[in-house]
Amino acid sequence: MKSIPPHDELPLIFGRSRGFLLSEQTAHEAVDALAAVARNLTGHAYGAGVSLIDQGRCTSVGATDPEVLEVDTLQYALGDGPCLSAWFTNSIVRVTDTHADPRWRPWAEAAAAIGVRSCLSVPLQKGGTAIGAMKLYAHTPQAFTRNDELLLLGLTKSAAALLGHIQTTDTPQRISDAVKISLGTRDAISVARGILMERYDLDGRAALERLIALSRETGTSIAVLAAELYSRPDRQHPDGHAVQDRHDEDRRRGASS
Amino acid sequence: MTGFPGQDHQRVHTCIAVRVAGLGHKDVWARYFGLTGAADEYELDAYFHGLMPFTAAEGDLVAHAVNELIDEIPPLPRAPYSTGITRALP
Incomplete structure (x- = not known):
């Protein structure tokens, strides 16, 4: 197992979905x-x-x-x-x-x-x-x-x-729906991790730990937190770290002037 | 992959939580994968059976996926009391 989600998992998942279709034919x-x-x-x-x-x-x-x-x-x-x-x-x-x-x-x-x-x-x-x-x-x-x-x-x-085993003809569809949802949340969480890494100077693992801790504190699922994190127009962090944001903003202004 | 203190404790109690909540391994994996988990279904199964150690970070992701699924289980219906029946009805 690698510590970074490998992209070669995708063929594996789709291959498995195809396996279901094959078994229907069989x-x-x-x-x-x-x-x-x-x-x-x-x-x-x-x-x-x-x-x-x-x-x-x-x-x-x-x-x-x-x-x-x-x-x-x-x-x-x-x-x-x-x-x-x-x-x-x-x-x-x-x-x-x-x-x-x-x-x-x-x-x-x-x-x-x-x-x-x-x-x-x-x-x-x-x-x-x-x-x-x-x-x-x-x-x-x-x-x-x-x-x-x-x-x-x-x-x-x-x-x-x-x-x-194949009577439920929507089995392959259901599986690919589940994969689609998983891929969607993975994507959102990756973006959120990136935001946290940049914002708080964290590595990927620490950013994920932060997300988990925040999810536990607020009782909100990580997927929802992640979606909030990158869709908030004021970029205010749900845990109230807007101050850090302002620092970032100042730094950016300083760099551009 | 190195062990960490409490590794087995975490794994065993995650297993117990999965079993008591009646969660399917496929559902747990799908959620864990959605939370950027890196292991595949078989590796997760091996982890649950104590055949493959996970890093603390991956173990936490599994635990978190399980806890999210448990939180989503609807509460059991409760019995109404004689007072306030009409209010309790939808």
């Missing part, structure tokens, strides 16, 4: 693979996919076929369907035949027209809360067995564990 790729596993292990399914639902916004990840995306998008557009229901009720939803199932008729009819006859949808849970659903679609009615359900249940646990 998680999506892993979920793609899980969806493909789900489809391949259940011989009757033609496609599989995952719906993520966050604050009313639905997104499909890990769709194995364009048809899966189409049937999913139908659900999102209609605001109803087996996957939304699995998410909403946090329970397994089975559609044995889209021709006969009385629920979600607009969706079932549209899905049947595309060729989807049965569907199995299992909620993705993160800490007891549903964050979406993993589903299988088949071209034949009554395509899914109890074993398929158990398989899908097992896979949703892995998918949820992966997706749970």
